[in-house]
Amino acid sequence: MSSSTSSSEPLRLLGRVLLFSALPIALLLAAFRWGPHASPIDYMGAVVQKHERLASLPSPKVIIIGGSNAAFGMDSERLEKALCKPLVNMSIHASLGFQFMVEEVKNEIGPGDVVIVALEHSGYSQPAKDNDMLVLTADRYPEALAWMPSYLRPKVMAGVAVMRMQGAWKLASGAWKGKEGDPVYRSSGFNTYGDVISHLDRPARPPERQQHVEHHPPLFGSNFLPLADTLASRVSKAGGQLVFVWPSIARTSFKAEYHEAMRTGLQLHGYTMLGNTEDYVFPDSAFYDTHYHLRAWGRQERTTRLIRDLCEVEALKCCNGVVKAP
Numbered sequence: 001m002s003s004s005t006s007s008s009e010p011l012r013l014l015g016r017v018l019l020f021s022a023l024p025i026a027l028l029l030a031a032f033r034w035g036p037h038a039s040p041i042d043y044m045g046a047v048v049q050k051h052e053r054l055a056s057l058p059s060p061k062v063i064i065i066g067g068s069n070a071a072f073g074m075d076s077e078r079l080e081k082a083l084c085k086p087l088v089n090m091s092i093h094a095s096l097g098f099q100f101m102v103e104e105v106k107n108e109i110g111p112g113d114v115v116i117v118a119l120e121h122s123g124y125s126q127p128a129k130d131n132d133m134l135v136l137t138a139d140r141y142p143e144a145l146a147w148m149p150s151y152l153r154p155k156v157m158a159g160v161a162v163m164r165m166q167g168a169w170k171l172a173s174g175a176w177k178g179k180e181g182d183p184v185y186r187s188s189g190f191n192t193y194g195d196v197i198s199h200l201d202r203p204a205r206p207p208e209r210q211q212h213v214e215h216h217p218p219l220f221g222s223n224f225l226p227l228a229d230t231l232a233s234r235v236s237k238a239g240g241q242l243v244f245v246w247p248s249i250a251r252t253s254f255k256a257e258y259h260e261a262m263r264t265g266l267q268l269h270g271y272t273m274l275g276n277t278e279d280y281v282f283p284d285s286a287f288y289d290t291h292y293h294l295r296a297w298g299r300q301e302r303t304t305r306l307i308r309d310l311c312e313v314e315a316l317k318c319c320n321g322v323v324k325a326p
Contacts (some may be wrong), residue, residue: 003035003043014209015324017297035161035164035165035167035168036164036167036168036171037140037164037167038135038136038139038160038163038164038166038167039074039136039139039163039167040176040181041181041185041186042140042186042187043092043093043185043186043187043189044092044093044133044136044137044139044140044187045140045141045187046092046141046142046143046187046189046190047092047137047141048121048140048141048187049190049192049194050088050089050090050092050190050194051141051143051297053088053107053192053193053194054088054090054105054108054119056189057086057087057088058086058110058112059110059111059113059238060085060110060111060112060114060240061086061087061088061110061113061114062079062080062083062085062086062088062113062114062115062116063087063088063090063105063108063109063113063115063116064076064079064087064089064090064115064116064118064194065090065091065093065101065102065104065105065115065116065117065118065119065236066090066091066094066101066116066117066118066119066120066123066193066247067091067092067093067095067096067118067119067120067122067123067247067292068091068092068093068094068196068290068292068293069089069091069094069118069120069247069248069249069292069293069294070089070091070247071089071092071093071190071194071195071196072195072196072199072288072292072293072294072299073248073293073294073298073299073300073302074089074091074118074195074299074302074303075195075300075303076088076089076191076193076194076195078189078303078307079191079303079306079307079310081319082307082310082311082318082319083114083310083316083318083319084317084318084319085114087193088193088194089193089194089195090104090105090194091118091194093133094119094120094122094123094292095122095129095131095133096129096133096134096137097123097126097127097128097129098119098123098124098127098128098224098227098278099127099128099149099227100129100134100144100147100148101123101128102227102230102231103146103147103148103151104144104147105118106231107233108219109235109238109240110238110240111233111238111239111240112239112240113235113238113240113241113254114240114241114242114243114316115229115231115240115241115242115243116243116245116310117242117243117244117245118245118246118247119244119247120213120247120249120292121213121215121247121258121259121262122216123224124219124220124221124224124261124262124265125216125219125220125221125222125224125258126216126221127223127224128149128223128228130152130155132159134148134152134156135156135159135160135163136158136162136163138156138159139160139163139164140187145157154278157300179205182289183198184196184198184199184202184288184289186198187276191304196293199288199289199293199295200295200296200299201296202288202295202299204284204285204286204287204288204289204295205288205289207284209289210250210287210289210290210291211289211291212250212252212253212285212291213249213253213290213291213292215255215258218264219257219258219261219262220261220262220264220265224265225265225269228257228266228269228271232271241313241315241316242271243274243310244266244271244272244273244274245273245275245306245309245310246259246273246274246275246279246280247280247292248274248276248280248282248292248294248298248302249280249281249282249291249292250281250282250283250284250286250287250291250292250299251281251282251284252284252285253291254281256277259277260277263277273319274309274310274312274313275305275306275308275309279305279309280302280305282298282301283296286298286301
């Protein structure tokens, strides 16, 4: 064998490797660009309409961020009337993490805006998330990639592509037929303010089908405070107000030590949690399917208590004081 043939062999091998690797990469890119959505359930698609409202509201405005406790358990129309400012509820799912929530809204904070933070315990203990909920959000709203850490974006994009390829197969094979899921979990289940309302006329699930809250250590994560400081800095520069409030939770899922850790963790660094945690603990029967998702009565009572606590903050300048539940 000649030396020239011998020296060209590695190049041929490299060419074959590149050729064979190019095909799956091309398929993934095609799936990311043109494939069907990763899931027939479009709940996370509500991010689109939330951002449309966020972009349309003049300042001063009110921005609520948090997990599904705030999406399911607040009457934002009543809050808007009490706080005398247009309001958008950006909350949708705790699994997005506080890091995502901060990045999502920080560049939209305008002069005099009020930012209300209503996080579940996991938002304090593990504020940075890496899970399929990020993938499902990017699937419905690719712009959301910009609010994720740069090191996560390739992984999330690959996840979207893979799940869309799987979705194409399931769509073609009929595996998705009849798999629309719970009718509550739809982007159409949100009102114009960003609240979930599709569950309000539904009975609570029986106790055996209620999802209890899982509490995991740490009680208060060390990486929470830098994110809180970033958000506080943006709000302060805009001359606004940053407010932390309690999540609603069912009585049998409530763990006082975790809530105390939330309060003391904030206090040690100059932040205040409004009100008493006990005021936001409700009977299990007040919840729809998880111990964070309040039904109609609980939602109204929680909103009344929240307005009371917010209106005790003089700087917020409530116009209607404490608004009674209808």
